[in-house]
Amino acid sequence: MVSKRALRGTEPLGYVKPTGPACCPLCGRLLEPGGSVDEHHLVPRSQGGKTKTPVHRICHRKIHATLSERELARDFSTWQALLAHPEIAAFVAWVAGKPPAFYDNSRRPARRR
Secondary structure, three states: OOHHHHHHHOOOOOOOOOOOOOOOOOOOEEOOOOOEEEEEOOOOOOHHOOOOOEHHHHHHHHHHHHHHHHHHHHHHOOOHHHHHHHHHHHHHHOOOOOOOOOEEEOOOOOOOO
């Protein structure tokens, strides 16, 4: 059995560690380390997903504001499928011209999933 102390400093199972200057898989802009980067599970953890990928916080918020976890697991479990969604595609076209650390503090929709 592994103690908690032995696990400190190790990455969780399924973590994809970025190497070098990485780009957001949704919008294609460079990822700058810091508060503007989140990690996204293509298949949500509640639906059995394990692997996570770094994305811009604004991109991550848009994904979860637009789609429910069930929809993400069932129909949008790839980056290509997400980019094919009309609302996500319009968002990507808008955010592509923004600087990498850009974040808009817009309110999330009142409807919760």
